[in-house]
Amino acid sequence: MSPGTRTLQVVDGGQPSAKRVAGKLAAPRYVPCASDRPVGELVDAMYRHFHPMVFHLALRYGQGNRAWAEDATQEVFIRLFKHARRVNEMENVAGWFYRVTTNLCLNRLRRDKFLGSLPMRAFLEQSQPKPPSPEALGLVRDDLRRVFEIVNHMPPKARACFYMYYCDGKRQAEIGEIIGHSVGYVCKLIQRVEAKIRAAEEQVDE
């Protein structure tokens, strides 16, 4: 597979849902429901369209932990109820989900770090830094496990910036808007990520 191509992920028989194209996480345009529909139907329509993208983002930030990602996905759509009508009429509905999911995941990671690790990861704990759970590794090909571990060892915000910058093709200004930081801080986070990756490469060379 060449670097520019990605797999189309069709989830149901209706509208094709989120797919990756040329390094960017781009969802086909969401067709809004009539605004007088009940909130439940609006949420349902948006759930069918966007839940693969939301789950993917949560899985990515949650270090491949499926249960964690499922909880985060549920929370995003529960939150949607309060804003369903407004979101339904937005120009860029995918952008709303991207931003809300990213921030929700970062908040949960911060909370998890304070309260303690997730049950599975806790019982597999070794010395610091904590390795990813076996179930998460099971999702990943053997040849990708090293980069998986490197990415997962990054602090949550740095990990988020890394994915947004290198995998989703977002500009630093966009990233700053999403996570609520200045462009300068985003740049610093990305540099830290690059430094870690450089160090990892040098280790392999040695």
Next chain:
Amino acid sequence: MSSSHPETSHGSSSVASEAEPWPQLMEQARALDDQLARVDLSPSACARIQSRLDRQAARYGEGGLSVGAWAGLAFGGGAAAAVTLLWLIDESPREPVVESVARAHVDGFGLLSRDCAVERNGDAVELGRDCHVRLDDLGVEMRVLAASSVVPQPRGVRVEHGWIVFDVEPVIPGESPIHVSVPSGRVDVLGTQFVVAVRDGGGQVELVEGKIAFTNLAGQTSRIEPGQRVAWSASGAVSGSGVGGSGWTTTIDAAPPVAASPIDQAGLDGPVTAVESDAASQSGTKRRSVRKLDDKRVLAEALEDVQRLRAVRRYRAALRRLEQIRRQVRDPEVREVLEYEAGTLLESSGQRQHACTHWRQHLRKHPDGRYRENVERRLQALGCG
């Protein structure tokens, strides 16, 4: 590999002159992300999320999801065959002031008894006599002895009027207590059974067993022991002073049996009685001190917490409690016990994949452990080899 990113320089001299110095690693990172993108929600997760969204939609008074909508979610080859749910289309009009709902879960209350009348009235929930309900996620059961009105709150309820027996599972050390608010104060519940009766603003709280603390509107708090009660008049006054002061006057009643104490009995309209306060108690919550958990007796108490949580199917809370314990334990034998317990909780909560991984890890860590045979049998039973 060429850089596909619009920004090739972000102010770092070490990077500015290089397009992508680590092409292999970057390509792997994208491949990794692609692989994660191919992972779908499991059928059980889909069902769980759908059910939760449906309950949320009902709270908005606009009906559940249509059959067609649910059918549309049966996606994927393996996922499609696993779960099917049928929902009645509810095209009810905009939410009326009072709507009668007859479902298994209403506004976070799980109905444990049949023919339980539950009606929503604005923020409050009206519970009919003989209802037996459970507050989801808090481990609180309520048996309604007379028609009552309660308002759900983040960590408990506020009793507007009625007569309710509360049964609360012990809270995990470190978690905030459950609160039951009444017109003249708040009951902080640490794990207990007690009775609340409120009528026309006056009322009383009787403790049957366990521990509660009552905080009046002035912020004074007292611990209540089993057999004691605190009461207040319709004016909201609870006589006596708080902790450390002149103390509340002591009235230790042998609290009459709950079933024989109708709401009209003395205590509500008569003189206010009060509860002896514990002068040493400074707040409504008292955190347990951290103790050495290598002490087998302390471990046994902690495991009782876990069993209580397991008994009410609060598996995640039980796993968190286990994790708290495990972090303080160094004894390898004790750790083995805790890890075995965690595995059984994972099985009970239906997390088969997690359980399989956990058991394999358990065998690797404890090759000659006491649970070896059990774990091997569990692996076989789960079908994970």
